[in-house]
Amino acid sequence: QVQLVESGGGLVQAGDSLRLSCAASGRTISSYAMGWFRQPPGKEREFVAAISWSVTRTYYADSVKDRFTISRDNAKNTVYLQMSSLKPEDTAVYYCAARSAGSYYTPKDYNYWGQGTQVTVSS
Numbered sequence: 001q002v003q004l005v006e007s008g009g010g011l012v013q014a015g016d017s018l019r020l021s022c023a024a025s026g027r028t029i030s031s032y033a034m035g036w037f038r039q040p041p042g043k044e045r046e047f048v049a050a051i052s053w054s055v056t057r058t059y060y061a062d063s064v065k066d067r068f069t070i071s072r073d074n075a076k077n078t079v080y081l082q083m084s085s086l087k088p089e090d091t092a093v094y095y096c097a098a099r100s101a102g103s104y105y106t107p108k109d110y111n112y113w114g115q116g117t118q119v120t121v122s123s
């Protein structure tokens with residue numbers, strides 16, 4: 001079992017930056033691909049970014065490309081999401097997830113999820 005705990009969310013203004021962290025426990029995440037998803041108010045959960053277990057590949061939703069950066073530190077068992085140039089439409093609960101196989105983009109292919117952290121961007 002892998003337990004994931006997100007942190008770093010908060011209330012920011014448009015244009016600000018924020019870094020989310022996802023700390024894993026229970027077992028190492030070095031063999032898992034990791035992803036960030038978000039769920040805006042009243043909407044379904046959507047893909048934000050993912051990173052391969054080997055750190056060689058990253059994937060981004062078009063809406064966050066060039067603004068968000070996903071990274072991981074396997075030695076610290078932690079994944080990060082650096083968010084810059086935040087927009088009000090980035091407001092959502094952000095979730096970290098771990099995946100052993102399947103699509104990077106599909107929530108159902110992820111095996112473990114954190115409880116989420118709220119990010120609110122005011123205009």
